[in-house]
Amino acid sequence: MGKTLFDKVWDAHVVDKIKDGPQILYIDKHLIHEVTSPQAFNELEERQIPVFRPNQIVATADHNTPTLNQHLPIKDELSRKQLEQLSENCKKNNITLYELGHKYNGIVHVMAPELGITQPGMTIVCGDSHTSTHGAFGTIAFGIGTSQVAQVFASQCLLLTKPKSLRVTVNGTLRNGVLSKDVILYIISKIGTNAGTGYFCEYAGDVFENMSMEGRMTVCNMSIEMGARGGMIAPDKTTFEYVKGREFAPKGEVFDKKVAYWKTLPTDADATFDKEYHFDAEDIEPMVTYGTNPGMGIKISEFIPETSDASFEKALEYMDFKKGETLIGKPINFVFIGSCTNSRIEDFRIAADYIKGKQKADNVTAWLVPGSKQVEAQIIEEGLKIIFDDAGFELRQPGCSACLAMNDDKIPQGEYCVSTSNRNFEGRQGQGARTILASPLMAAATAVEGKIIDITKQLN
Amino acid sequence: MEKFKTLTATAIPLDIENVDTDQIIPARFLKATNREGFGENAFRDWRFQKEGTVNNNFVLNQSQFDGPILVAGDNFGCGSSREHAAWALTDYGFKVIVSSFFADIFKGNALNNGLLPVQVSPEFLKELMTAIKVTPKTEITVDLEAQTIGIKDSNHKEAFEIDAYKKTCMINGYDDIDYLLSKKESIEAFELSLQ
Numbered sequence: 001m002g003k004t005l006f007d008k009v010w011d012a013h014v015v016d017k018i019k020d021g022p023q024i025l026y027i028d029k030h031l032i033h034e035v036t037s038p039q040a041f042n043e044l045e046e047r048q049i050p051v052f053r054p055n056q057i058v059a060t061a062d063h064n065t066p067t068l069n070q071h072l073p074i075k076d077e078l079s080r081k082q083l084e085q086l087s088e089n090c091k092k093n094n095i096t097l098y099e100l101g102h103k104y105n106g107i108v109h110v111m112a113p114e115l116g117i118t119q120p121g122m123t124i125v126c127g128d129s130h131t132s133t134h135g136a137f138g139t140i141a142f143g144i145g146t147s148q149v150a151q152v153f154a155s156q157c158l159l160l161t162k163p164k165s166l167r168v169t170v171n172g173t174l175r176n177g178v179l180s181k182d183v184i185l186y187i188i189s190k191i192g193t194n195a196g197t198g199y200f201c202e203y204a205g206d207v208f209e210n211m212s213m214e215g216r217m218t219v220c221n222m223s224i225e226m227g228a229r230g231g232m233i234a235p236d237k238t239t240f241e242y243v244k245g246r247e248f249a250p251k252g253e254v255f256d257k258k259v260a261y262w263k264t265l266p267t268d269a270d271a272t273f274d275k276e277y278h279f280d281a282e283d284i285e286p287m288v289t290y291g292t293n294p295g296m297g298i299k300i301s302e303f304i305p306e307t308s309d310a311s312f313e314k315a316l317e318y319m320d321f322k323k324g325e326t327l328i329g330k331p332i333n334f335v336f337i338g339s340c341t342n343s344r345i346e347d348f349r350i351a352a353d354y355i356k357g358k359q360k361a362d363n364v365t366a367w368l369v370p371g372s373k374q375v376e377a378q379i380i381e382e383g384l385k386i387i388f389d390d391a392g393f394e395l396r397q398p399g400c401s402a403c404l405a406m407n408d409d410k411i412p413q414g415e416y417c418v419s420t421s422n423r424n425f426e427g428r429q430g431q432g433a434r435t436i437l438a439s440p441l442m443a444a445a446t447a448v449e450g451k452i453i454d455i456t457k458q459l460n
Numbered sequence: 461m462e463k464f465k466t467l468t469a470t471a472i473p474l475d476i477e478n479v480d481t482d483q484i485i486p487a488r489f490l491k492a493t494n495r496e497g498f499g500e501n502a503f504r505d506w507r508f509q510k511e512g513t514v515n516n517n518f519v520l521n522q523s524q525f526d527g528p529i530l531v532a533g534d535n536f537g538c539g540s541s542r543e544h545a546a547w548a549l550t551d552y553g554f555k556v557i558v559s560s561f562f563a564d565i566f567k568g569n570a571l572n573n574g575l576l577p578v579q580v581s582p583e584f585l586k587e588l589m590t591a592i593k594v595t596p597k598t599e600i601t602v603d604l605e606a607q608t609i610g611i612k613d614s615n616h617k618e619a620f621e622i623d624a625y626k627k628t629c630m631i632n633g634y635d636d637i638d639y640l641l642s643k644k645e646s647i648e649a650f651e652l653s654l655q
């Protein structure tokens with residue numbers, strides 16, 4: 001029987017199997033950041049265990065960093081301490097750190113692919129659930145808890161039970177105004193937030209084959225929102241071209257040899273999956289969420305469903321929405337374009353393209369937060385910043401920002417925010433804040449109109 | 461890690477589905493660099509109103525309910541991978557979480573911290589939830605060795621699954637690092653085979 005992409009990469013990394021138990025999986029790259037690593041470093045120190053392979057670890061500061069005045073000392077004492085601790089830990093253990101202000105600094109899932117650290121066929125982990133992003137390269141990448149961060153520090157391995165396999169196929173051509181973000185929000189709205197629990201997902205079909213690497217990363221990023229530990233897309237020409245020439249990518253002959261190997265990774269025609277879903281690209285529209293988990297999404301032309309169970313009603317009450325209503329026309333005061341889901345250069349190009357020659361509505365505060373220093377530099381270089389400035393949008397410095405509101409970038413109580421991030425949980429963007437997940441195009445349009453619109457009406 | 465064999469105790473009914481780790485411990489409390497003290501902020505935004513006043517409608521604030529077992533709605537622990545959620549729950553005093561479904565990463569994190577996630581059928585969950593709500597003094601027995609959970613002194617009982625390796629770890633208080641370190645040689649040999 002044939003093997004799946006996931007099987008091939010997994011099997012190539014199994015060190016050993018415990019009888020009736022988990023397997024020992026070797027980890028190629030371990031990414032760390034300031035929030036989920038300090039307790040792991042402490043644990044190692046307490047148990048006097050050295051970091052086993054420091055040169056396979058890369059660190060960045062992203063979750064807890066300010067997006068204004070990054071050159072100044074951080075005001076919040078606890079945040080400052082957390083960053084200092086990261087620097088200290090990395091220094092002590094010979095780990096490469098791209099700290100705040102470094103030209104490679106950025107959200108861990110934006111900077112690693114951009115630098116060529118992420119490559120097909122690898123295993124990558126990070127103490128962050130959106131590590132699934134890196135699966136866009138045909139990589140087994142998933143989020144881990146801090147105890148597991150310590151395990152990887154100690155042994156470069158993890159004890160894991162092999163997950164089951166799931167494939168989501170979307171064929172056809174996407175309609176005008178439908179972006180990769182809409183595709184993944186659509187999938188999650190159809191299959192729910194725990195359909196993927198216990199599974200690793202592969203995305204297949206024309207829609208993903210025709211997507212840019214940025215688009216594929218947006219899709220894989222949100223795999224965790226349907227419960228899957230990770231998502232993968234088969235590496236192809238688009239992948240190889242993206243990786244080629246990047247800072248830490250293999251060069252010359254080594255690169256060619258790697259490509260030859262990467263070409264063997266896609267799922268065999270006769271491989272089978274434990275679960276499969278099929279969707280038509282034509283059925284997808286720009287999406288918006290109306291509730292407090294990413295599965296509570298509707299097409300822009302649809303109405304909030306008339307479901308009645310306690311959790312559903314609790315979510316609508318929190319959002320102050322009513323069953324059966326449309327979101328079109330809802331006034332919105334905050335727009336956030338950022339997060340590891342949608343803060344790559346392509347996202348800002350899409351936003352700029354729409355915004356050009358228009359003005360932000362007066363009632364809207366619009367934050368644009370690039371995913372990395374490199375994206376920030378590109379925004380300036382490509383002249384997008386001028387467009388944003390002219391339209392009244394605020395370009396901030398890179399970081400996770402309002403995606404999780406650990407720093408000062410918080411949405412006020414009761415306010416709606418149309419956000420390109422990945423989670424609309426209660427309070428995620430600030431206590432009492434109400435998040436509506438959408439694509440960068442929908443977010444840009446909301447900022448211009450001051451309310452949610454059906455973007456397809458403008459485009460057609 | 462603390463050992464776990466059996467536990468008989470009262471429980472708290474958290475009848476909410478899709479409890480995500482952002483609710484268990486909101487991001488603004490993740491700035492600490494050690495593992496202690498997160499219990500104080502467990503379910504912070506449900507326990508307290510924005511102004512800091514106690515929310516009496518939330519079950520953790522209702523004095524009739526108490527105990528180290530949390531009985532929660534479907535899909536518990538979804539969202540962020542933050543292990544702080546498991547630390548917050550153990551620090552608050554929980555030893556067992558019962559639900560009809562757990563998110564993957566949370567489940568792993570819980571097991572790595574001696575917090576036992578017990579997955580039961582939706583029907584049995586409902587039964588437990590109702591029993592506790594009606595009689596808050598209801599005692600629940602969780603027997604890890606036998607892999608059963610039930611209402612004390614009754615025939616309301618169900619078996620639950622747990623990975624055999626993880627079960628041994630919980631019963632003996634071992635963790636994965638000990639095991640992985642004992643495998644250093646195989647790991648080094650594997651690394652050589654990659655070159």
Ligand code: SF4
Nearest residue numbers: 130339340400403404
């Ligand atoms: S941008 Fe948001 S989802 Fe992504 S790593 Fe940062 S906090 Fe997590």
